[in-house]
Amino acid sequence: MSVHDGPESMFTLARNMHPVITLDANRNMSYAGNTVGDLLFRNQQDLTNFEIPVFVVPTPTTGPQYSPFFISQPNLTGSFALQASGDFFGDGYASAVVTNFFNGEVSIWKEPYLNSGITFGEQLVPIYNLLSADGVVAGAGDFNGDGYSDILLWNDNTQTGKILLMHGHQINGEPTFEPTTVSTWSVAAVADFNGDGFSDVLLRDTSGNLEIVYFNSLSQPTTADFKQSILRYNSTANYSSLYGSASGNFDTGWIVAATGIFQTLGTSYAAILWLNPTTAQMGFTRFTPFAKSPLFGQVFAKLPANTVIQAVGDFNGDGAKDLLLWDTSTSENIIWFMNFDGGALYHVGPTLEPTLPPVWQVVPN
Numbered sequence: 001m002s003v004h005d006g007p008e009s010m011f012t013l014a015r016n017m018h019p020v021i022t023l024d025a026n027r028n029m030s031y032a033g034n035t036v037g038d039l040l041f042r043n044q045q046d047l048t049n050f051e052i053p054v055f056v057v058p059t060p061t062t063g064p065q066y067s068p069f070f071i072s073q074p075n076l077t078g079s080f081a082l083q084a085s086g087d088f089f090g091d092g093y094a095s096a097v098v099t100n101f102f103n104g105e106v107s108i109w110k111e112p113y114l115n116s117g118i119t120f121g122e123q124l125v126p127i128y129n130l131l132s133a134d135g136v137v138a139g140a141g142d143f144n145g146d147g148y149s150d151i152l153l154w155n156d157n158t159q160t161g162k163i164l165l166m167h168g169h170q171i172n173g174e175p176t177f178e179p180t181t182v183s184t185w186s187v188a189a190v191a192d193f194n195g196d197g198f199s200d201v202l203l204r205d206t207s208g209n210l211e212i213v214y215f216n217s218l219s220q221p222t223t224a225d226f227k228q229s230i231l232r233y234n235s236t237a238n239y240s241s242l243y244g245s246a247s248g249n250f251d252t253g254w255i256v257a258a259t260g261i262f263q264t265l266g267t268s269y270a271a272i273l274w275l276n277p278t279t280a281q282m283g284f285t286r287f288t289p290f291a292k293s294p295l296f297g298q299v300f301a302k303l304p305a306n307t308v309i310q311a312v313g314d315f316n317g318d319g320a321k322d323l324l325l326w327d328t329s330t331s332e333n334i335i336w337f338m339n340f341d342g343g344a345l346y347h348v349g350p351t352l353e354p355t356l357p358p359v360w361q362v363v364p365n
Contacts, residue, residue, distance in 0.1 A: 028314040028321070029085045029365050031113045032069065033093040037313020037321070040096060040112065041360040042082060048074050051360060052113055057317040059335070063353020065315075071112055075120045082109070082363040086140035086149025088166050096363055097151055099137055104130035106137060106151070108169050125169040134162055139190040139364070141199025143215045144173075152201065154187045161187075161201065161213075179203055179211050180223040191259035191270035193287050202259060202272070208252040212287075226294060228252070233283050233297030238344040246299050250274050250285060257282070258312040260321040262338040263345065275309070284345070300345040301336075305329075311362040316349075324352070331355060 032038035036055045043049040050073060053066040076082075076098070084097040088108055096109040106128040115123045128151075130136070135155030143150045143163045151164040159182075165173040179185050185203040193200045193212055200221075201213040208228035215221045228251050235246040250272075257275040261268055262284065272285040283299040303309075306329040315322045315335055323336040323346075333352035341347045 028319075029087065029094040030092065031085075031094045031111075033091070033113070035314075035317040037311075037315055037365070038066075038113075039311055039313055039365050040082070040085065040094070040363040041311075041356065042363060043359055044361050045359045047078050047080075048072060048076055050112070051356075053356065055315050059316045059337075059349065061350050063350070065335075065350060065352055068354070069113060071116050073112075073120060075124070076109075083137040084140040084151065085363055085365045086151070086166075087147075088149050089168050090148045094365075097137055097140060098124065099130070106130060110169070127166075127169050127171060128164060133158065133160075135160075138187040139201075141190040141192075142197070143199050145197045145217065150199075152187065152190060156184075156186060159185055163215075177201075177213060177221055179213070181209075181211055181225050183207075183209065183211075185211065188256040189259040189272070192268075193259075193270045195269035200270075202256070204256060206252075208250070208254075231285055231294060231297060233285075233299050236298050236300045236343060236345060239298075239300050243302060246281070250283065250297060253278060254283070257309060258321065260312070262320050263340045264319045265340050273312075275303070280305075280307075298345070307334075310356065311365070313365060322349075324356075326356070326358065328358070331357060 028037055030038040031040050031052045032054045036057055038052055038054050041051045050071040052069040054069055055066045059065055079101050081099050082096045083099055085094045088095050093111040093114055095111050098107045098109050105126050107124050107126045110123050110125055134153045138154035139152040140149045144165055148167050150166045153162040160176060160178045162174055162176045164171050183205040185205050188204040189202040190199050194214060198215040200215055203211040210226040212224050213221050229249060231250040233248060254274045254276050256272055258273040259270050262271055274283040280303040281299050282301045283297060285297045286295040288295045307325050307327050309323055310326040311324040312321050316337055318339060320339045322338050325334045333355050335349035336346045337349045338346050
């Protein structure tokens with residue numbers, strides 16, 4: 001490791017192999033302004049229809065576990081991509097970042113849960129026109145610690161990033177950054193990896209190496225590199241009892257499935273949730289907040305056969321992000337509640353009622 005001072009959706013991971021970007025500074029985004037992960041889903045057969053499942057706390061063991069809130073928005077056709085979620089107005093209600101593919105215009109779909117009754121012209125606020133040097137919207141998070149989400153842009157070709165510092169729909173600054181180590185980096189996630197209240201950017205290269213860009217109150221972020229060879233793991237006792245012991249490292253056979261707080265014991269800093277699409281194994285890498293080093297890695301579970309991760313969010317309000325799984329053979333949803341759970345790191349929750357069919361894909365959260 002070296003330290004430097006310097007400048008997915010119903011995300012069916014097994015199918016599209018794209019990383020899932022968790023878009024907060026370890027805060028739980030909720031479109032309904034709730035303490036749980038009330039996410040925004042988009043109908044992939046009719047892109048103008050949306051649903052927010054408003055979850056009930058405590059989670060009932062039998063359904064329904066949520067109330068569906070439907071939104072029909074005829075103006076949001078296939079030429080508009082919803083690329084991130086964030087609390088841009090600092091009031092606990094999430095808004096969506098919308099990009100028009102035809103003209104590169106980036107807009108905020110302001111708090112669709114609260115504003116579904118007003119005209120679309122009042123809801124969709126244009127904020128920025130993408131430049132060729134900007135690349136694409138790659139996520140959102142609170143990069144300056146002011147309590148308002150900001151927007152991350154990343155250019156794969158130039159290997160540079162830009163932050164749109166937001167306050168509502170106003171842009172208050174456009175600082176840029178770049179990795180310290182030269183490689184072919186892509187944005188893998190956004191989360192607060194050292195618990196200082198500032199979102200950080202997790203970069204991963206084609207060899208599986210990581211660089212975390214730590215944002216802070218200083219004018220320039222700092223970075224830390226982690227070779228994939230040191231991203232080691234062992235199996236938890238629960239995993240070993242079920243599948244046999246396992247050890248290795250999180251190499252290029254693994255993908256970053258999500259980031260965030262998955263257990264509430266100890267310091268509040270983000271971990272990486274890994275998925276091996278070939279073996280269905282799932283694991284964690286945690287970080288030491290101040291030394292900026294991997295604390296340890298563990299493999300803790302295998303996804304059941306024919307199962308994919310549909311969404312990540314805190315569905316029971318305990319402060320830890322959970323997994324919403326979808327069984328492709330039965331078309332049923334199951335929640336895995338994540339937390340310490342006696343060292344197992346998860347427990348299987350109820351079958352979701354009503355089910356969220358595969359045509360509903362979550363807007364990145």
